Amino acid sequence: MGRLDNYEEVKDRLPRFWQSTKGGRIVTEIINHSENWERVVYKASLFEGDTLIATGHAMDWKDKDRNANRTNWVEVCETSAIGRAIANSRYQDPNVPRASREEMEVAYEREANLKTSESPQATSLQKPAWVVQLETRFGQGEGKVTEYCIGKDLIKKGQTWRDLSSDNRNKLIKGVEAVCKAVGI
Numbered sequence: 713m714g715r716l717d718n719y720e721e722v723k724d725r726l727p728r729f730w731q732s733t734k735g736g737r738i739v740t741e742i743i744n745h746s747e748n749w750e751r752v753v754y755k756a757s758l759f760e761g762d763t764l765i766a767t768g769h770a771m772d773w774k775d776k777d778r779n780a781n782r783t784n785w786v787e788v789c790e791t792s793a794i795g796r797a798i799a800n801s802r803y804q805d806p807n808v809p810r811a812s813r814e815e816m817e818v819a820y821e822r823e824a825n826l827k828t829s830e831s832p833q834a835t836s837l838q839k840p841a842w843v844v845q846l847e848t849r850f851g852q853g854e855g856k857v858t859e860y861c862i863g864k865d866l867i868k869k870g871q872t873w874r875d876l877s878s879d880n881r882n883k884l885i886k887g888v889e890a891v892c893k894a895v896g897i
Contacts, residue, residue, distance in 0.1 A: 722795035729803045735761040738797070740790050743769075750774040752786050756793035758801050768796025846873070846888065856895040 729736060737759040744753040751773040758766045772789030798804060846857075858872045866880045867873070876884060884891060 722791050722798070725795055725798040725803070725805075728805065729758065729798055729801070732803055733760050735759075738794055740793060742786075746773075749786070752789050754789045754793035756790070756797040758797045758803075766797050766801035768793050768798070768800055770796055846885070856897060857891060860891060860895050 729738075739757045739759065741755050741757075742752055743755045745751060751771065753769065753771045756768045756770075757764055770789050770792035772785045772792065774785045854873070858867070861867045861873050861876065861880075861884075862869055862871075866877075866884075867875050873884065
């Protein structure tokens with residue numbers, strides 16, 4: 713028996729809700745998202761008729777793991793919020809843990825990633841996230857990006873793209889694909 717066998721999937725919670733309530737409704741809404749929609753927060757509300765009986769929240773983001781979050785993080789988030797709402801209601805099976813199987817899969821994967829990232833080779837964690845993101849995108853073309861920034865008077869000779877002011881850094885992050893295309897990387 714695996715360590716996830718005791719956890720219930722959201723797909724197994726839903727029929728219990730629908731079969732056990734008359735006039736049941738589930739209302740979901742996005743209550744927050746990042747500007748580029750790569751992070752989203754959902755709220756799910758369970759109703760019996762017009763009576764609110766439970767709510768649940770979930771946050772998800774693109775590429776959180778190697779599963780559906782690569783392409784369908786918004787839908788996964790909505791499902792997670794519904795699972796949380798059912799777990800917060802009287803329709804939660806008292807014989808299974810409150811967390812869903814999906815939540816525990818993510819938790820175990822994050823735990824494994826933390827152990828990996830705590831290794832001495834994980835020096836990139838010391839850098840700001842925007843630097844790591846851009847270094848990954850630029851690869852061997854970092855020098856070209858620095859030259860581009862000097863040519864646009866965004867930095868002075870002797871500086872690198874890492875020395876950009878916060879305003880120019882934000883412009884670079886938002887226009888990274890255009891910059892890479894302009895410098896041929």
